[in-house]
Amino acid sequence: MKKLENEKELVRKAIAIGTSYAEKRGAAKFEASDSSNEKMEFIYRLLVKDKLIQPMPELQVSQQTIRHRLALWAQSLEKKTDT
Template sequence: MKHQKHEAQLLKLAMEIGVGYAKKRGFADFGKGISPKDKVECIYRLLVTDKLIQPLAKDKEDGPNMKHKLILWISRQLPEDHELLN
């Protein structure tokens, strides 16, 4: 797994955009009681269901790999000269 320079910021941005996407799809907002791990999994599964990202192999579906997939997804959505990609 290749690591990005600004992984934490990219993951935060992916989660913000992912939550916005989920809301547009009709999902309720995540409550304060939902853990970050569960939010990552929910956004990951929504993007897989909508075929916006490739699913992980069943034996690779864990928190770090799901986060990495979200980071890759958002990295591909940003323009090449975006500050988080440098």
């Protein structure tokens, strides 16, 4: 898994977009005290459930792989808005 150049920024963007998506969809209400790891896992699982991203084999699911997958998702959203 090759680390993206601006992965930290993309992860922050993915969390912001993902929390907004989950709240608008009525799937979750995030609190300020929720950790970013909890948010990332919830967003990942919601996006997989809604078939917006490909699921990983359950043995590969970890905070690092979720972080990378959400960064890729945010990057793909950026590319869609650039065109």
